[in-house]
Amino acid sequence: MSNNRSAFNEITPYIYGTTRLGDNSIPHGDRIKVAHAAMNAGVWFHTSRAYGGALEVLAEAFAEEPAKIPRLIIKIGWDNINQLRGVIEENILPLGLSGVQLGQLCLGGELAQDFAEGGHCYRVFQDLKDEGLVQGYVVEAFPWTSEPSLKALRAGYTEGIIDGFIFYLNPLQRFASNLLWNEILERNQAVIAMRTVSGGPVHSLRDVPGFAWKDYLQKRAVEVAPIFEKSAIKSWTEFCVRFAHSFPLVKATVGATSHVENLNEFLAAKESIEPLSQSIIKEMEALHYKWSDEVDVLAEPWTM
Numbered sequence: 001m002s003n004n005r006s007a008f009n010e011i012t013p014y015i016y017g018t019t020r021l022g023d024n025s026i027p028h029g030d031r032i033k034v035a036h037a038a039m040n041a042g043v044w045f046h047t048s049r050a051y052g053g054a055l056e057v058l059a060e061a062f063a064e065e066p067a068k069i070p071r072l073i074i075k076i077g078w079d080n081i082n083q084l085r086g087v088i089e090e091n092i093l094p095l096g097l098s099g100v101q102l103g104q105l106c107l108g109g110e111l112a113q114d115f116a117e118g119g120h121c122y123r124v125f126q127d128l129k130d131e132g133l134v135q136g137y138v139v140e141a142f143p144w145t146s147e148p149s150l151k152a153l154r155a156g157y158t159e160g161i162i163d164g165f166i167f168y169l170n171p172l173q174r175f176a177s178n179l180l181w182n183e184i185l186e187r188n189q190a191v192i193a194m195r196t197v198s199g200g201p202v203h204s205l206r207d208v209p210g211f212a213w214k215d216y217l218q219k220r221a222v223e224v225a226p227i228f229e230k231s232a233i234k235s236w237t238e239f240c241v242r243f244a245h246s247f248p249l250v251k252a253t254v255g256a257t258s259h260v261e262n263l264n265e266f267l268a269a270k271e272s273i274e275p276l277s278q279s280i281i282k283e284m285e286a287l288h289y290k291w292s293d294e295v296d297v298l299a300e301p302w303t304m
Protein backbone atom coordinates (compact mmCIF):
# COMPACT_ATOMS: atom_id res chain seq x y z
CA MET A 1 0.00 0.00 0.00
CA SER A 2 1.22 3.47 -0.81
CA ASN A 3 2.68 5.24 2.22
CA ASN A 4 1.47 8.58 0.92
CA ARG A 5 -2.29 8.63 1.23
CA SER A 6 -2.77 12.23 2.35
CA ALA A 7 -5.00 13.14 -0.58
CA PHE A 8 -7.34 10.31 0.36
CA ASN A 9 -7.76 11.21 3.99
CA GLU A 10 -10.68 13.51 3.46
CA ILE A 11 -12.17 12.04 0.30
CA THR A 12 -15.97 11.93 0.36
CA PRO A 13 -17.73 8.57 -0.23
CA TYR A 14 -19.75 10.15 -3.04
CA ILE A 15 -17.99 12.37 -5.60
CA TYR A 16 -19.99 14.58 -7.93
CA GLY A 17 -19.10 13.81 -11.57
CA THR A 18 -19.36 16.88 -13.78
CA THR A 19 -19.97 15.57 -17.30
CA ARG A 20 -23.54 16.90 -17.34
CA LEU A 21 -22.30 20.41 -16.51
CA GLY A 22 -20.70 20.50 -19.96
CA ASP A 23 -23.89 19.46 -21.76
CA ASN A 24 -25.15 22.48 -23.68
CA SER A 25 -28.58 20.92 -24.21
CA ILE A 26 -29.23 21.49 -20.48
CA PRO A 27 -30.16 25.10 -19.63
CA HIS A 28 -27.15 26.97 -18.25
CA GLY A 29 -29.06 28.06 -15.13
CA ASP A 30 -29.94 24.45 -14.28
CA ARG A 31 -26.29 23.45 -14.53
CA ILE A 32 -25.20 26.29 -12.24
CA LYS A 33 -27.95 25.30 -9.80
CA VAL A 34 -26.88 21.66 -9.54
CA ALA A 35 -23.21 22.69 -9.27
CA HIS A 36 -24.11 24.90 -6.28
CA ALA A 37 -26.17 22.13 -4.71
CA ALA A 38 -23.20 19.75 -4.91
CA MET A 39 -20.84 22.48 -3.58
CA ASN A 40 -23.19 23.09 -0.65
CA ALA A 41 -23.10 19.37 0.13
CA GLY A 42 -19.31 19.55 0.56
CA VAL A 43 -18.54 16.57 -1.69
CA TRP A 44 -15.46 16.26 -3.90
CA PHE A 45 -15.88 16.87 -7.65
CA HIS A 46 -14.45 14.98 -10.62
CA THR A 47 -13.87 16.99 -13.78
CA SER A 48 -11.91 17.34 -17.00
CA ARG A 49 -11.14 19.80 -19.77
CA ALA A 50 -12.70 17.13 -22.00
CA TYR A 51 -16.20 17.68 -20.54
CA GLY A 52 -17.29 20.46 -22.90
CA GLY A 53 -17.75 23.71 -21.01
CA ALA A 54 -17.95 22.04 -17.58
CA LEU A 55 -14.90 23.96 -16.34
CA GLU A 56 -16.49 27.29 -17.32
CA VAL A 57 -19.71 26.37 -15.47
CA LEU A 58 -17.64 25.40 -12.45
CA ALA A 59 -15.60 28.62 -12.67
CA GLU A 60 -18.81 30.63 -12.56
CA ALA A 61 -20.18 28.71 -9.58
CA PHE A 62 -16.81 28.91 -7.77
CA ALA A 63 -16.64 32.68 -8.29
CA GLU A 64 -20.13 33.03 -6.80
CA GLU A 65 -19.26 31.00 -3.70
CA PRO A 66 -15.49 30.87 -3.26
CA ALA A 67 -15.80 29.56 0.30
CA LYS A 68 -17.43 26.41 -1.05
CA ILE A 69 -14.95 25.48 -3.78
CA PRO A 70 -14.80 21.66 -3.66
CA ARG A 71 -11.80 19.39 -3.61
CA LEU A 72 -11.12 18.13 -7.10
CA ILE A 73 -9.97 15.19 -9.16
CA ILE A 74 -8.93 16.12 -12.71
CA LYS A 75 -7.99 13.93 -15.64
CA ILE A 76 -4.39 14.34 -16.79
CA GLY A 77 -2.13 12.53 -19.26
CA TRP A 78 -1.78 11.53 -22.04
CA ASP A 79 1.02 10.14 -24.24
CA ASN A 80 4.25 11.60 -22.86
CA ILE A 81 5.57 13.24 -19.72
CA ASN A 82 5.97 16.63 -21.34
CA GLN A 83 2.20 16.98 -21.66
CA LEU A 84 1.41 16.63 -17.96
CA ARG A 85 2.08 20.17 -16.75
CA GLY A 86 0.16 21.74 -19.65
CA VAL A 87 -2.84 19.47 -19.09
CA ILE A 88 -2.96 20.35 -15.39
CA GLU A 89 -2.79 24.06 -16.25
CA GLU A 90 -5.54 23.67 -18.84
CA ASN A 91 -7.80 22.56 -15.97
CA ILE A 92 -6.74 24.75 -13.06
CA LEU A 93 -6.28 28.09 -14.85
CA PRO A 94 -9.95 28.44 -15.95
CA LEU A 95 -10.96 27.56 -12.38
CA GLY A 96 -8.60 30.13 -10.87
CA LEU A 97 -6.92 27.47 -8.71
CA SER A 98 -3.23 26.87 -8.02
CA GLY A 99 -3.62 23.12 -7.67
CA VAL A 100 -5.99 20.21 -7.07
CA GLN A 101 -6.18 17.25 -4.71
CA LEU A 102 -5.85 14.37 -7.19
CA GLY A 103 -4.62 13.95 -10.74
CA GLN A 104 -6.19 11.01 -12.57
CA LEU A 105 -3.39 9.64 -14.71
CA CYS A 106 -4.70 8.57 -18.11
CA LEU A 107 -1.79 6.68 -19.58
CA GLY A 108 -1.22 6.16 -23.29
CA GLY A 109 1.66 5.80 -25.75
CA GLU A 110 5.19 6.40 -24.43
CA LEU A 111 3.87 7.53 -21.04
CA ALA A 112 2.14 4.17 -20.45
CA GLN A 113 5.31 2.33 -21.45
CA ASP A 114 7.49 4.48 -19.20
CA PHE A 115 5.05 3.91 -16.33
CA ALA A 116 5.15 0.12 -16.84
CA GLU A 117 8.98 0.18 -16.87
CA GLY A 118 9.51 2.37 -13.81
CA GLY A 119 10.87 5.22 -15.93
CA HIS A 120 11.39 8.96 -15.58
CA CYS A 121 7.63 9.68 -15.30
CA TYR A 122 7.76 8.90 -11.58
CA ARG A 123 10.29 11.73 -11.08
CA VAL A 124 7.99 14.09 -13.00
CA PHE A 125 4.98 12.99 -10.91
CA GLN A 126 6.96 13.84 -7.77
CA ASP A 127 8.08 17.24 -9.16
CA LEU A 128 4.49 18.26 -10.03
CA LYS A 129 3.43 17.17 -6.56
CA ASP A 130 6.26 19.09 -4.90
CA GLU A 131 5.12 22.20 -6.76
CA GLY A 132 1.61 21.74 -5.33
CA LEU A 133 -0.09 21.32 -8.72
CA VAL A 134 -1.55 18.04 -7.46
CA GLN A 135 -1.46 16.50 -4.01
CA GLY A 136 -1.63 12.93 -5.23
CA TYR A 137 -2.40 10.56 -8.08
CA VAL A 138 -4.82 7.85 -9.02
CA VAL A 139 -4.24 5.77 -12.14
CA GLU A 140 -7.08 5.21 -14.58
CA ALA A 141 -7.67 1.69 -15.87
CA PHE A 142 -9.75 0.33 -18.71
CA PRO A 143 -9.75 -3.30 -19.85
CA TRP A 144 -7.38 -2.29 -22.66
CA THR A 145 -5.11 -0.13 -20.47
CA SER A 146 -4.80 -2.44 -17.47
CA GLU A 147 -1.46 -3.98 -18.48
CA PRO A 148 0.90 -1.05 -17.67
CA SER A 149 -0.66 -0.70 -14.22
CA LEU A 150 -0.36 -4.43 -13.62
CA LYS A 151 3.34 -4.39 -14.52
CA ALA A 152 4.07 -1.27 -12.45
CA LEU A 153 2.21 -2.62 -9.42
CA ARG A 154 3.94 -6.00 -9.57
CA ALA A 155 7.36 -4.30 -9.82
CA GLY A 156 6.58 -1.97 -6.91
CA TYR A 157 7.11 1.24 -8.94
CA THR A 158 3.87 2.83 -7.73
CA GLU A 159 4.83 2.68 -4.03
CA GLY A 160 4.96 6.06 -2.34
CA ILE A 161 3.75 8.09 -5.31
CA ILE A 162 0.51 6.55 -6.58
CA ASP A 163 -2.38 6.75 -4.09
CA GLY A 164 -4.73 4.35 -5.83
CA PHE A 165 -6.64 3.39 -8.97
CA ILE A 166 -9.76 4.73 -10.64
CA PHE A 167 -12.01 2.86 -13.06
CA TYR A 168 -15.63 2.03 -13.86
CA LEU A 169 -16.85 -0.05 -10.96
CA ASN A 170 -20.61 -0.29 -10.74
CA PRO A 171 -23.14 -3.12 -10.97
CA LEU A 172 -22.75 -3.38 -14.77
CA GLN A 173 -19.02 -2.70 -15.17
CA ARG A 174 -15.68 -3.47 -13.54
CA PHE A 175 -13.17 -2.12 -15.98
CA ALA A 176 -9.91 -3.19 -14.35
CA SER A 177 -9.02 -6.49 -16.04
CA ASN A 178 -9.36 -9.59 -13.88
CA LEU A 179 -5.58 -9.76 -13.42
CA LEU A 180 -5.31 -6.10 -12.41
CA TRP A 181 -8.31 -6.36 -10.09
CA ASN A 182 -6.78 -9.40 -8.36
CA GLU A 183 -3.47 -7.54 -7.97
CA ILE A 184 -5.24 -4.48 -6.56
CA LEU A 185 -7.02 -6.69 -4.02
CA GLU A 186 -3.86 -8.55 -3.08
CA ARG A 187 -1.89 -5.33 -2.63
CA ASN A 188 -4.70 -3.55 -0.80
CA GLN A 189 -4.71 -0.57 -3.16
CA ALA A 190 -7.28 2.20 -2.77
CA VAL A 191 -9.93 2.44 -5.51
CA ILE A 192 -12.23 5.20 -6.74
CA ALA A 193 -15.25 3.62 -8.45
CA MET A 194 -16.70 5.45 -11.44
CA ARG A 195 -20.16 5.71 -12.99
CA THR A 196 -22.11 5.01 -9.80
CA VAL A 197 -25.48 4.16 -11.38
CA SER A 198 -24.06 2.57 -14.58
CA GLY A 199 -25.64 5.33 -16.66
CA GLY A 200 -29.15 5.24 -15.20
CA PRO A 201 -31.86 3.09 -13.60
CA VAL A 202 -31.36 -0.62 -14.33
CA HIS A 203 -34.95 -1.15 -15.54
CA SER A 204 -34.58 1.69 -18.06
CA LEU A 205 -31.26 0.24 -19.19
CA ARG A 206 -32.97 -3.14 -19.63
CA ASP A 207 -36.35 -2.11 -21.07
CA VAL A 208 -36.19 1.26 -22.84
CA PRO A 209 -34.91 0.89 -26.40
CA GLY A 210 -31.79 3.04 -26.92
CA PHE A 211 -31.48 3.99 -23.22
CA ALA A 212 -28.32 1.90 -22.80
CA TRP A 213 -25.37 3.48 -24.59
CA LYS A 214 -24.30 0.08 -25.94
CA ASP A 215 -26.03 -3.29 -26.39
CA TYR A 216 -23.80 -5.05 -23.89
CA LEU A 217 -25.11 -2.77 -21.12
CA GLN A 218 -28.70 -3.68 -21.95
CA LYS A 219 -27.76 -7.38 -21.79
CA ARG A 220 -26.02 -6.89 -18.45
CA ALA A 221 -29.05 -5.05 -17.11
CA VAL A 222 -31.13 -8.17 -17.89
CA GLU A 223 -28.78 -10.16 -15.63
CA VAL A 224 -28.51 -7.57 -12.85
CA ALA A 225 -32.17 -6.46 -12.54
CA PRO A 226 -33.27 -9.69 -10.77
CA ILE A 227 -30.39 -9.35 -8.30
CA PHE A 228 -31.42 -5.75 -7.57
CA GLU A 229 -35.04 -6.84 -7.14
CA LYS A 230 -34.02 -9.68 -4.82
CA SER A 231 -32.19 -7.16 -2.60
CA ALA A 232 -35.53 -5.46 -1.85
CA ILE A 233 -33.74 -2.09 -1.91
CA LYS A 234 -36.14 0.41 -3.43
CA SER A 235 -33.70 2.90 -4.92
CA TRP A 236 -31.26 1.92 -7.68
CA THR A 237 -29.00 4.79 -6.59
CA GLU A 238 -28.86 3.41 -3.04
CA PHE A 239 -28.18 -0.11 -4.33
CA CYS A 240 -25.33 1.22 -6.50
CA VAL A 241 -23.68 3.35 -3.79
CA ARG A 242 -23.87 0.39 -1.42
CA PHE A 243 -22.53 -1.92 -4.15
CA ALA A 244 -19.40 0.21 -4.69
CA HIS A 245 -18.77 0.52 -0.96
CA SER A 246 -19.20 -3.22 -0.40
CA PHE A 247 -15.55 -3.47 -1.45
CA PRO A 248 -13.43 -2.23 1.47
CA LEU A 249 -10.82 -0.87 -0.97
CA VAL A 250 -13.34 1.52 -2.51
CA LYS A 251 -12.99 4.97 -0.96
CA ALA A 252 -15.49 6.81 -3.15
CA THR A 253 -17.91 6.44 -6.03
CA VAL A 254 -18.29 9.05 -8.79
CA GLY A 255 -21.79 9.67 -10.15
CA ALA A 256 -23.21 12.39 -12.37
CA THR A 257 -26.50 14.18 -12.59
CA SER A 258 -27.97 17.39 -13.94
CA HIS A 259 -30.96 17.26 -11.58
CA VAL A 260 -30.95 18.43 -7.96
CA GLU A 261 -33.48 15.71 -7.02
CA ASN A 262 -31.20 13.00 -8.41
CA LEU A 263 -28.23 14.60 -6.65
CA ASN A 264 -30.24 14.40 -3.45
CA GLU A 265 -30.61 10.64 -3.98
CA PHE A 266 -26.82 10.28 -4.19
CA LEU A 267 -26.43 12.47 -1.10
CA ALA A 268 -29.04 10.51 0.87
CA ALA A 269 -27.42 7.22 -0.14
CA LYS A 270 -23.97 8.30 1.07
CA GLU A 271 -25.21 9.20 4.56
CA SER A 272 -24.91 5.77 6.16
CA ILE A 273 -23.62 3.22 3.74
CA GLU A 274 -24.29 -0.41 4.56
CA PRO A 275 -22.52 -2.97 2.38
CA LEU A 276 -24.76 -5.28 0.34
CA SER A 277 -25.15 -8.86 1.53
CA GLN A 278 -22.28 -11.23 0.83
CA SER A 279 -24.52 -13.42 -1.33
CA ILE A 280 -25.37 -10.48 -3.62
CA ILE A 281 -21.72 -9.41 -3.83
CA LYS A 282 -20.64 -12.97 -4.67
CA GLU A 283 -23.23 -13.17 -7.44
CA MET A 284 -22.16 -9.78 -8.85
CA GLU A 285 -18.45 -10.61 -8.60
CA ALA A 286 -19.00 -13.82 -10.58
CA LEU A 287 -20.70 -11.79 -13.32
CA HIS A 288 -17.85 -9.25 -13.35
CA TYR A 289 -15.17 -11.94 -13.70
CA LYS A 290 -17.15 -13.55 -16.52
CA TRP A 291 -17.85 -10.27 -18.37
CA SER A 292 -14.23 -9.19 -18.04
CA ASP A 293 -12.85 -12.34 -19.71
CA GLU A 294 -15.63 -12.93 -22.22
CA VAL A 295 -16.26 -9.35 -23.35
CA ASP A 296 -14.19 -6.53 -21.86
CA VAL A 297 -10.61 -7.61 -22.54
CA LEU A 298 -11.55 -8.74 -26.07
CA ALA A 299 -13.18 -5.41 -27.01
CA GLU A 300 -11.61 -2.93 -29.39
CA PRO A 301 -10.20 -0.10 -27.23
CA TRP A 302 -12.66 2.70 -26.49
CA THR A 303 -15.68 0.87 -27.95
CA MET A 304 -17.43 0.12 -24.68
Ligand SMILES: NC(=O)c1ccc[n+]([C@@H]2O[C@H](COP(=O)([O-])OP(=O)(O)OC[C@H]3O[C@@H](n4cnc5c(N)ncnc54)[C@H](OP(=O)(O)O)[C@@H]3O)[C@@H](O)[C@H]2O)c1
Nearest residue numbers: 017018019046195196197198199200254255256257258262
Ligand atom coordinates in the same frame (compact mmCIF):
# COMPACT_ATOMS: atom_id res chain seq x y z
N1 LIG B 1 -12.57 7.94 -18.01
C1 LIG B 1 -13.10 8.74 -17.11
O1 LIG B 1 -12.41 9.44 -16.42
C2 LIG B 1 -14.59 8.79 -16.92
C3 LIG B 1 -15.47 8.15 -17.78
C4 LIG B 1 -16.84 8.19 -17.50
C5 LIG B 1 -17.27 8.87 -16.39
N2 LIG B 1 -16.38 9.53 -15.58
C6 LIG B 1 -16.80 10.31 -14.39
O2 LIG B 1 -17.82 9.66 -13.72
C7 LIG B 1 -18.99 10.50 -13.69
C8 LIG B 1 -20.23 9.64 -13.81
O3 LIG B 1 -20.24 8.95 -15.04
P1 LIG B 1 -21.54 8.81 -15.99
O4 LIG B 1 -22.28 10.05 -16.06
O5 LIG B 1 -21.05 8.18 -17.22
O6 LIG B 1 -22.37 7.70 -15.24
P2 LIG B 1 -23.46 7.67 -14.06
O7 LIG B 1 -23.13 8.60 -12.98
O8 LIG B 1 -23.66 6.24 -13.77
O9 LIG B 1 -24.80 8.12 -14.83
C9 LIG B 1 -25.21 9.39 -14.90
C10 LIG B 1 -26.56 9.36 -15.58
O10 LIG B 1 -27.49 8.79 -14.71
C11 LIG B 1 -28.61 9.65 -14.57
N3 LIG B 1 -29.06 9.58 -13.18
C12 LIG B 1 -28.36 9.83 -12.05
N4 LIG B 1 -29.14 9.66 -10.97
C13 LIG B 1 -30.34 9.29 -11.42
C14 LIG B 1 -31.59 8.98 -10.79
N5 LIG B 1 -31.73 9.00 -9.46
N6 LIG B 1 -32.64 8.67 -11.59
C15 LIG B 1 -32.54 8.64 -12.92
N7 LIG B 1 -31.39 8.94 -13.57
C16 LIG B 1 -30.32 9.25 -12.84
C17 LIG B 1 -28.11 11.03 -14.92
O11 LIG B 1 -29.15 11.73 -15.59
P3 LIG B 1 -29.71 13.11 -15.06
O12 LIG B 1 -28.69 14.15 -15.42
O13 LIG B 1 -30.97 13.22 -15.82
O14 LIG B 1 -29.89 12.95 -13.57
C18 LIG B 1 -27.00 10.74 -15.90
O15 LIG B 1 -27.49 10.70 -17.23
C19 LIG B 1 -18.79 11.49 -14.84
O16 LIG B 1 -19.44 12.70 -14.63
C20 LIG B 1 -17.29 11.69 -14.78
O17 LIG B 1 -16.97 12.62 -13.78
C21 LIG B 1 -15.06 9.49 -15.83
